[in-house]
Amino acid sequence: MINIKKILVSSAIAVSAFAFGQGTFASTNYPQSYDSQNSNISKESAEKLLSAKELVDIKLNSMMNDPVLRNANWGFVVYDPKTKKIISSYNENASLIPASTTKLLTTETAMNLLGENFRWITQLEYSGEIEDGVLKGNLYIVGSGDPSLGTNKAGASSYSQIISEFISAAREKGIKKINGDIIIQTGVFKLNKSQSLPENIVWLENGNYYLPVGTTHEINPQNEKLIAKKSNPFSENKNYYYISPYIGQMVYADKFDGGYLTTKLPDAPAYLANSLRAAMLKSGLSVAGKVVTKSTDPNPEKREVITSYQSPTLAEIIMYTNQHSDNALAEATLRMVGFQKLGDQTLEAGRMVVNNHLKSVGFETDGLNYFDGSGLSRANVVTPISQVKFLANLMNEKYYKTFQETLPIGGQTGTLKRMFNTTGNGQIFAKTGTLNKVKTLAGYMKTNSGKTLVFSLLINNYGGSVDQVKSKMEQILEPTLNL
Incomplete structure (x- = not known):
């Protein structure tokens, strides 16, 4: 917590000079150019007499009365992962809405449990026999819950590309006609109708x-x-x-008559199967049957693999998720960790897995409510101190470098491309978050002295515009680069 009294006592002269440079005292009759020059000299003198930490604390103290933040509920922490000590903080134990910084918990859990090189496989299989170019049996599309299927995201193939590959592989297998159905095997999915409107919106x-x-x-x-x-x-x-x-x-x-939300995932293989059937018919490969979905198959047919499609690696999908703050991928990833760990591809299973993982790595769960995978829900809350300790502990994991590279870089990539364009350019590696009157940022920074520090800045109910609060965030973080 800030101890501004100690700073003021130990640096009274410097603060006076700083205050003069900021126009606290009455204006003089000196020419404007002289005032400007004198102001810069005074400010520089103050900064030389104050330590970097004192300058950070003074900046935080001034922000408490700033019109954008004075009525806001906000918290801030700068943390040294080597000494495991807080360098500077304000309201570090406050439970605040984290917005899309929630994705840090979702994506790190996935990388920890599944591994950065994990891929989802979607297979094209057949049952029966192939005689004179006629498949006397069924085609099967067997999905594994690929969250990127057909999206073009993270280097994923489009539906049309996958379909083209499937048709080519079927022809190479000698299939010219299908007497049976195209069956979608969706055993990994369960009917996901758990939250009634408007709990999860x-x-x-x-x-x-x-x-x-x-x-x-x-x-x-x-x-x-x-x-x-x-x-x-x-x-x-x-x-x-x-x-x-x-x-x-x-x-x-315009209206919503249903009582539940359901995931997009079960529709992905259905869209693929229907598109595959249409493309086959168009290309002259006839299909006598229809598209059928089987979530359970008590008497499975013997099948052989024709070909398979592999998703991008989990690291690549997480890179896209964090760089673009992709909500659909984050929610799909949450459900998939639930399936991989508990065999249950539901929101509840995903939340249980993430919460259990966070406890296992020592996450401070006081003040935490992990409600969804993307951070879209205002039911999510977290404390700044728990975020920084989580990110600091992550630095000890073997996949830390890969995970850090998924984060937007200040002034350069992703959702931070238009922030820190001057000071902090290339030095801030963090996940952003935005909801109405919520702006957040959490991640790592490379200081001017070469140290890596961890920080969390969560601002709820701010005044003014989004651009104004982003400017204040930059001003708060600017002096921390000299720590």
Whole structure:
């Protein structure tokens, strides 16, 4: 916690000079150029007399009365992972909405449990016999819950690319006609209808809903409406926004008659199978049957693999998730750690796995509520001190370097490309978070002396605009680079 009294006592002269340089005293009759020059000299003199830590604490103290932050609920910590001590902090134990910095917990858990080189496999298989180019049996698409399937994200292939490869492989196998069905084997999925509206949705400006996980229950695709491409697509009406499994784009519906949310994942293999059947028919490879989904198969047919599609590595998917703050990938990843660990591909299983993992690595769970994988829900809360200790402990893991490289870099990549364009450029490696009146940042910094420090800055209910609070965040972090 800041001890500003000690700083003021030990550095009274310096602070006086600093205050003069900031115009605290009455203006003189000197020319403006002289005032400006004198101000710079005074400020430089103050900074030379004060330590880097004292300058950080003075900056924090000044921010408490800043119009953007004085009525906000916010917390900040700079932590030294080597000494395991707090360098400077404010409200470090406050439970605050972390927004998309929640993805740090989701993606690190996945990398820890699955490994950075983990890949999802989607297989094309067949049952029966192939005689004179005719498959007397069924085609099977066997999915494993690939969250990137068909998205083009993180280097993933598009549906059309996967379909082209599947058709080519089927032809190479000698298949020219299919007498049976195309069966989607979705045994990894369970019907995921657990949260009733509006428990797991986020309020946006103007009273709109945003559904963070894929599709919705019982919304007719004919009633979906594409979001217009304009600066603020959200109208004054109450609408429900989600990713359509039918066209793969953000849409909205005027009303929501269903009572549940469901994930997008089960629709991915269905879309692939239906598209595969259509492409086969178009290319002259006839399919007598239809697309059938089997979540359970008590009497499985003997099958042989025709070909398989591999997802990008988990590290590549996490890189895309954190760089772009991709909510759909984060939610899919949460559900997949639940399946991989507990065999249950539901939100509850994913949350249990993440919480158990956090406890196993010594995460301080006081003040934590991990509600979803993306940070879209305002039910998520975390303390700044628990975030920094978690990130500091992560530095001891063998995959730390890979994980750190997934984070946006100040002034250079991802969601930090437009922040820290001057001071801090290339020195801040952190996950951003944004909700209405919530702005957050947590990660690592390379100081000017070459040290690696960990920090968390969580701001809730700030005043002013997003640009204004981002500017204040930069001002708070600027002096920490000299620590």
